[in-house]
Amino acid sequence: MNRRSVIIAAVILAFSVLWILSGVLFGGDDPPPAAEAKAAGAPPPAPRVQVRRQEAELMQAALAIPGRTEAQRKISLRAEVAGPVEAILAERGANLRAGQPVLRIAAKARRERLDEATARLEQRRIEYEAAKTLQAKGFQSQIRLAETRAQFEAAQAEKRQAALDVDNLDVKSPIDGVLETRDAEVGSFMEVNGVVGTIVDLDPIRIVANATERDVTRLSAGMKGSARLLDGTELQGTIVYVAAAAEPNTRTFRIELEVANPGNRIRDGLTASVTLPVAQTKAHRVSPGILTLADNGTVGVKLVEADGTARFAPVQLLGNAPDGSMWLGGLPDTINLVTVGQDFITQGQKVTAVMEAAP
Incomplete structure (x- = not known):
């Protein structure tokens, strides 16, 4: 029994030696190109990303604050x-x-x-x-x-x-x-x-809101504004009063927007959302899905420089556009914005930019 085990082991060993020698003497399949490149020390090919060349647009910056309707006079x-x-x-x-x-x-x-x-x-x-x-x-x-x-x-x-x-x-x-x-x-x-x-006295009626110390400096009597009631009613009016002194408890400044109210259809004490356009500024409008985060949590986008290098650019979130996109500030007027693949590239990495097809 022991002799038979020895013979089987010897046969297996002989076949193994012959298989190894056949690879050494007669060669095998060629190594894959990536393996050859890696063995030779060549860099891997640059990743492909989709890029859109984008120009900044004029955005109407607006201040949105909660408010309420208030009778012009109560006697x-x-x-x-x-x-x-x-x-x-x-x-x-x-x-x-x-x-x-x-x-x-x-x-x-x-x-x-x-x-x-x-x-x-x-x-x-x-x-x-x-x-x-x-x-x-x-x-x-x-x-x-x-x-x-x-x-x-x-x-x-x-x-x-x-x-x-x-x-x-x-x-x-x-x-x-x-x-x-x-x-x-x-x-x-x-x-x-x-x-x-x-x-x-409800005609005209006032829309009263309170602006912060930072925002009140951008407001003045005579500026146009709008308000939206909870039932969806849209109102247009003019700022007629900006407080010169802050309210002691809140440190905010009273703002009054005067709105025509024929027929007294708008009642006193209704909740309103007040929008006050304050300035026009240049900004980029992008889909929220394009935004990305830096390692420290900073919100930004990925750009491609002229030399094909990827760069992370921090942005300022200025507001939402009616179509659901976002207005971004803090970017140059003209950018090469990465729209697909931004999550797979890093700062300073060489990329292959594929321009987005025109809509």
Whole structure:
């Protein structure tokens, strides 16, 4: 048994020696070219990347900040005479014109006092005219003429006040606006300067936002702007106010954009997104998929130089374009931008640039 194992081992050894000797004596297949190049120390072929020659475009830089709608004016409507409310002439939510009455206060004896003041004025006028005639003929002293004139003028003032009291019985809106609240009902007793209700002026309406210290220096009254409400409504307006002092709690500056609001269709207190164009600048518009990261996390793109060398270029993200692409700053006006293969090349590496076909 042991002798048979020895014979088998000897046969296997003999075949192995013959196979090795056949390779040495008669040669084999030629080595692959890459192996020959590597053995000879030649550099590997440059990787191929797709490149687009791109020119910078003018981009309208814009400041986007959250805001809200706000009535241009809110006033407290107040009574100018005292008395019980006799009639309600406008309901809450009514669109009022300047001078339109909201409620009426009972006249009581005010109309009688007006009649009395009117009669007294006529009496004083006759007395004054008579005194002037007598004084002209020398039958009346200058002092008596002055007395009758003073009495006549006092009667004029008394009648004006009585007429004003009667006119103020109707509490009228001083502006065009919406009657937001009404604090009096029929039978309520109004004191002088008592609050009748609140009127809001919604046309034009203001879009209020707050700009940071860095951004406020680029804004000024008269600049155009836009706003978008949550329901998608787009509004165009003009900046009418930029605060000169920051709000103490937020260190931001109040900005007011005035927007036409015919029919009061835009209400007070709606959330809005405000866009304020601040400047035009040159930038490159690229797909977000072209962006890449450096080892330190810096965002940038890969470029190909004139000598075929790849270079990483850091960029500034300036904003989004309507088509979903991104605006990039910090690049030369003309670049050879790597659009395919940017993740497989490194800084300073030689590449073979294949120009992108024209669209």
